[in-house]
Amino acid sequence: MGRAPCCDKANVKKGPWSPEEDAKLKHFIDQHGTGGNWIALPHKAGLRRCGKSCRLRWLNYLRPNIKHGQFSDDEDRIICTLFASIGSRWSIIAANLPGRTDNDIKNYWNTKLKKKLFGILPQRPLQIQPTPSTFVHNCSNNNNINQTPATSFPGLGTSYSTTSSLTAPSVVQSSDGSSCNQFSRSKDSGSDFNYGGGNMDSYFYNELGDDGNQKLIASSGDIANGLLGSNYSTFEQLITTHTCDTFIFSEHKGD
DNA sequence: AACCGAATCAACCGCCACGAT
DNA sequence: CATCGTGGCGGTTGATTCGGT
Known part of the structure; x- marks a missing residue:
């Protein structure tokens, strides 16, 4: 029946x-x-x-306060950043854009934004890049990782929350005093991550090697610009292509 | 002006999560 | 614990509009 x-x-x-x-x-x-x-x-x-x-x-x-019409550059940026991080979870993305509905954002992504990002730019194969050691880990709540983020990031992360599949966020500081937030997770730790009202500008996905050093897998900019190919639009998809057990996710405020 | 393919977007469909019983 | 009803979500469809020839 x-x-x-x-x-x-x-x-x-x-x-x-x-x-x-x-x-x-x-x-x-x-x-x-x-x-x-x-x-x-x-x-x-x-x-x-x-x-x-x-x-x-x-x-x-x-319902009141629904916003229709042209999306602003800021809204574009938020959609791209969130899509690169969490994929097609439109209701979560909509929650970060007051007045916009998940349906509107979904349509906008499928008809315009996706083409804008993936249709124009040439694609290059997935590349692992060398690891500059410009950061010093200065936070006590993450004691299992010798953190050396893949590149330098000005600015400081704001608010966030995580699921149990991630470590508590650590604040990591560079030699020039700038900071970012980092999470670590194992490859088989299950579902995706969440963050609340993060308002972050960029994200970096690193794998943690046996030598304790991190290697950059990709940045949110790489994913949003389609430079990794359409098969890798989320963190989850990316890590399935890597064999190491632990991954570091960094979020950053500022360019 | 007419045609036709592309683009847009409102609405539907089916699945899943969750609370109530 | 199992079942049921409902809300919520993401994927998809199809009618309409747009733009090029």
């Missing part, structure tokens, strides 16, 4: 919403709220629509 449908398909209207339907839905929610039950809402509101359709229409178009 199949799954029960969420509504009576034969009696619901599909396709574009009319202004009258929009007005009915908006008026009902303004008066009564969603009531925490989208499935029952269309019947109460006098709409011949599926509850899911009402929810989508409200979230994407009718």
Whole structure:
């Protein structure tokens, strides 16, 4: 037996919403709220629509403070940075862009941004680059790694949170006094990472060699610019191509 | 002006997570 | 613990619009 449908398909209207339907839905929610039950809402509101359709229409178009139209350069940058880090988790990306919906961002990425980034720039093969030793680890909460980030980064990381698959973030400082945040994780430690309100400008993925030194796998800029090829759009995809056990993820504020 | 392919984006579909029972 | 109902999410579709010839 199949799954029960969420509504009576034969009696619901599909396709574009009319202004009258929009007005009915908006008026009902303004008066009564969603009531925490989208499935029952269309019947109460006098709409011949599926509850899911009402929810989508409200979230994407009718709720207050929705922003439509041109994306700014800042928004482009945030989308690219987050996509390079977490992949196509549009709802998380949308949470970092006030007024934008996950659907809007998804469409924008698929129709414009992806082409802008991947369509113009030539692609080069994955390369491992040499490791400048310009940083000194000065944080006590990460005692298992001799940290030498792959390159120098001005600026200081801001807020973040991690899942249990990662170490606590460490602040790492360079010889010129600038800093970044670093996390380490093992290859088989499971799911992706999260960070909250990070507002970071760049990310660097390093593998930790047997000699304790890190080697740069890629930067967020490399991924966002498509320089690693479309098969490597997330950290998770990247690390599957490397054999070492421990990876270091660094986040940085500033160029 | 007409045609046609490309681009856009609103909406749908199906799956999964999670809370209630 | 198992089942069910619902919300939420990401992938995909298809109607409409745009732009080139």
